[in-house]
Amino acid sequence: MHGEICYLIVKPHDCDSICLTCSTAGIFVNGGIDNEAEEIDYERHSEIYKDLVTFLREKSAKFSENMSKQQHSFFGDKKKGKKKSTSVTEKEEVCTLSKPSLALEKSPSEKRRTLKKLEPVLKWTCPVTQEKKNSAKESQDEKSTPSITEKPKSTSPPTLAGKPQSLSRCKSSVKIEDLVSESSSESEEDEEQPDHRQEGQTDLPSEYWQIQKLVKYLKGGNQTATVIALCSMRDFNLTLETCQLAIRDVGGLEVLINLLDTDEVKCKIGSLKILKEISHNSQIRRAIVDLGGLPIMVKILDSPDKNLKCLAAETIANVANFRRARRTVRQHGGIKKLVELLDYAQSKTDPMHHHCLYETKDVEVARCGALALWSCSKSHINKEAIRKAGGIPLLARLLKSSHQNMLIPVVGTLQECASEERYRAAIKAERIIENLVKNLSSENEVLQEHCAMAIYQCAEDKETRDLVRQHGGLKPLATLLNNTDNKERLAAVTGAIWKCAICKENVTKFREYKAIETLVGLLTDQPEEVLVNVVGALGECCQEHENRVIIRKCGGIQPLVNLLVGTNQALLVNVTKAVGACAAEPENMMIIDRLDGVRLLWSLLKNPHPDVKASAAWALCPCIENAKDAGEMVRSFVGGLELVVNLLKSENKEVLASVCAAITNIAKDQENLAVITDHGVVPLLSKLANTNNDKLRWHLAEAISRCCMWGRNRIAFGEHKAVAPLVRYLKSKDTNVHRATAQALYQLSEDANNCITMHENGAVRLLLDMVGSPDEVLQEAAAGCISNIRRLALATEKAKYS
């Protein structure tokens, strides 16, 4: 991209999120971030603004109000630009809504549940203190006091410190650059706080000075002095952000990282112990990566000293919590080395050492390796790298162990990786499912959660679904449903049940364990992550008649219909599917109708997400089929028929197929058929005829065959050139397509012109083959069509000769 510097998402107080591009020419709105692909649409969608401040002033009234309050205390617009950038916090979480995923964020302040939503937050502190902060910072920058400028802020470009006066909007936005250039792939990204500089030099806590002194000894001392200083540094509460940042600000991070590069084992150990603690802080993590700390830590993984290996791996586990870090680990061969750590021989006898702690140490090494791999595995490419490095058999072996502390990161890693198809094959091969099921009954809730999550991922695959049943996994899953306190675990368990329920035998088992009733109980008062899965599971269960009855009997239909009014895309897809499945029972349909469910489904056709539209349309089919007075009901939705017909203009194949299916059902009622004909259904359907998509072909042909039964629609289809493409459908391999097409052609063949077209396109030969088909409907339709064509031919002959 030419001249572009960075991409921002800004969420002001009083309007929606805006996606911006900052470039050398100025700031403009871009096409936004596509949630599914996590790609930014780089097209310019607005004017180019001079700088961020000007833009925000235009867009947000509150912003310009606040800005004008600060106007007089600062010199020049440009300064404001810089200040503004530090006070806007952007939290970027780009995500897909298709699966809940768990974050390995050890720092409690950063732990977040996801279905990741775009959660922008504007941290707007009182303008007065903000001023003071920034004036202090700027004066620091200007004066370049030695103690502060030593800090390794490599993320801020050198020009920023030196020339505050000549700041342009470009440089102000560069400060937040590292925020945005990291888009997360499938996992959480740290929240990037703009640097919290000290308020003023007088306010520094005493720890700051003590730490500074210790760092001085680290720099200037020999090994002995260094070790003393390192041990002393650990006495500070390194979980406090002030201490963590103090270490960074006095140049402590460089020293600590340099120590890692020496040959002195004790210094390395001491340094890693500190780095391990402070790397819980996201700013420190980034600083460590910026300073090149990761490659050095990866090298340490080769050390023969087990303590060092463990510490290095644990520190890597903490640091690799964002994408760039994970990539760096991989690029320096870290994944391979970490996988090697997992490989410990269970009984190793070394003639040199008689220490009995040998084995325990090995377990610890494997555990730390697994922790680090867990962090790294959140990146897509790393998952593949782990597999290539032979990680799966090793993880499988470790899974048999009984050390709980080890099991959690191992299962965590497997669960992350199981989202990749290639992994699932390997997972089946290594009998991992058996152990996952075994650990579902562990007492450790976190372990249970991750096992359930892993099963959820793996159960996309049919064999796994069977394996889970065969190893007795369904019962513990059903039992865990009863414990609703731990929401993360509940989400994982319901997810596993959902995917397992795709298999019919599993559903039978679930019914035995009364899981269906329990699931219905979970339809209310649960967070969305749980609901998506519960509804998904019920939707699968409802494929069977018995279960549909059970759901009705335990009052499940009402809560389901109530969920039709949500906004969560994934949830809506599942709810519509479940409601549609329920509607296959006429008794259920009565309840759904009474609760106004059909109208709600219909309005979902207006939902912006194509998945929701399609799912709603599919669901409407059984509703219309099974409702009493279906025709009347459909007509009662004002503008409903027009809406459906207009959906035929969509570009999404799934939407089109589903709408065609709906139209097929709607058109069963003559009056409605008349109405949709008026709305122009015939030309719209005809336009879709040229498609290779079998699913669409099937439903389109059915729709056409229904719509033929009104007025001059048959002729109209011929006029809109729908016939010839239909003939080509007969060449498809799908028998559903054949049947539907034959029926459509049969209906169309009532019109002479259509017969001619069909004949010209070689329909007869194709249909002849189908006359012998075992499918009776197909047989009849094909035969009927041929007979019409033949009759016309005969009549023409006769006319010729008379």
Place this chain on the structure above:
Amino acid sequence: MYTANRKRLQKLTDCTSKASKHFNRYEIECLIKLFYTLLEETAEKQSSIGIDRNAFRNFLHTTFGMTDDMIMDRVFRAFDKDNDGFVNVTEWISGLCIFLRGNLEERTKYCFEVYDLNGDGFISREEMFHMLKNSLLKQPSEEDPDEGIKDLVDITLKKMDHDHDGKLSFADYETSVKEEALLLEAFGPCLPDTKSHLEFEAQVFKDPHDL
């Protein structure tokens, strides 16, 4: 030379092996051989009773890369239990036993002995200062280079002095080491580092029939 002393070697091995728990017979034999090799190199008289201070320090320096004179001296003192200025065979074996393969408890006692310069059972501030004297690079801008050392001593005392009596008793030291293993050699390296340790053992315990 060896064949004549074989019997003597056997007898010595028998004696010393009871005292040292961490070496097996073969290893003790090797160490005894090493002892005599060192003795030959340095002493003219065959009847000398042991390795003297200089020879020992030389051994520490060449084999384990130790450089701190004061510490090396203290190590010699720790080996030389009967304080006669020589390390005889028994002292050699039992010293190396701890030096190379001591468990944490043994090593703690040993290090404390090394650091307790005047042997009064406490590591005082002055002793600490003495040992840390050269541990900080002298800054050209500093007027009082000792300032840093004094501070370091204070820091160490604050960390390790659990009974707050201004000096480190063995109990203080032991507690600190149990909490943080890195503090074992807090005042200077008096144990071998891993690398030279492994090299030494590989060399000394090598089977002469192996090539």
